Structure formats: C-alpha cells, structure tokens
Amino acid sequence: MNKLFSQLGLARRAGKLATGDEIVLKAIRSKEAKLVFVAENASDNTKKKFRDKCRTYGVPLVIGFDRVQLGVSVGRPERVVLAVTDKGFANMMQNGLKSMSEVEYIEQAGEGQ
Numbered sequence: 001m002n003k004l005f006s007q008l009g010l011a012r013r014a015g016k017l018a019t020g021d022e023i024v025l026k027a028i029r030s031k032e033a034k035l036v037f038v039a040e041n042a043s044d045n046t047k048k049k050f051r052d053k054c055r056t057y058g059v060p061l062v063i064g065f066d067r068v069q070l071g072v073s074v075g076r077p078e079r080v081v082l083a084v085t086d087k088g089f090a091n092m093m094q095n096g097l098k099s100m101s102e103v104e105y106i107e108q109a110g111e112g113q
Contacts, residue, residue: 005073007093008082012074016086019074021046024083025053032060033083034090039067042080048082057101059083060090062097 011017018027027033028050036059038050047063054061067078074082084090 004014004093004096005069005094007089008070008073008084009075011084011089014086016084017074017096018083018085019076019079019081021081024081027083027085028053028057028059031059032085033056033057033088035059035062035084035093037065037070037084037109038063039080040064041066044052060094063067076109091112 009015018024018033024033024036028036030038033054036050036054038061040063042063051061051063053059067080070082071077071079084093
C-alpha cells in the first residue's frame with residue numbers, strides 16, 4: 001500500500017495526476033485519464049458517477065482507500081477522486097493493486113460493457 005501511495009506522489013510531482021471532480025471528469029472525457037481512483041468513503045452518488053463515466057470511456061477504475069489516505073499520498077488535503085494521466089504510472093499502479101485487500105472494486109477498461 002505504501003508503494004502505491006509513493007507512486008501517486010511521484011505521479012503528482014511529475015504532473016501526471018488530475019484531482020477534483022470536474023478536472024477528473026474532463027480527463028476521462030478527453031481520454032487523458034489512464035486510471036481513476038475514487039475514495040471508498042466517497043458518496044454513493046460520486047462512486048456511481050465515476051463508475052458509469054469510466055465504464056463509458058473505457059478507463060480502469062479503482063474504488064478503495066479513504067479520502068485522507070488519497071490526499072496525504074499526493075501532498076494535499078482530503079481527495080475523493082484522482083486520475084493518473086500517464087500510461088506507465090497507471091500500469092505500474094494496476095500491477096501493484098492486484099494483491100491489495102484494501103481495494104473494494106477494480107474495473108478494467110472494457111468490463112461490463
């Protein structure tokens with residue numbers, strides 16, 4: 001888990017991370033988002049909105065961790081949604097996520113369509 005949070009921090013410092021509802025939605029629509037994280041303690045409405053949007057645009061989605069953990073990992077206050085905009089970072093994080101029990105939901109691009 002610490003490795004994932006370090007990778008999120010690296011992605012932010014490299015300018016390869018989008019945060020905030022509208023910015024992440026824009027990244028998904030423009031196909032810039034390669035991997036989206038939504039905090040497990042986000043509202044049900046927020047989870048549904050991002051689950052639907054990611055499914056529509058074929059972007060892998062992770063629902064897990066909490067808003068404080070996501071915020072701390074990127075050096076910001078609480079964050080509910082993050083989008084990784086670099087394929088290399090996204091692949092590295094997805095490989096590490098496969099064995100994590102803290103992750104409630106992972107949907108790969110193209111599933112459920």
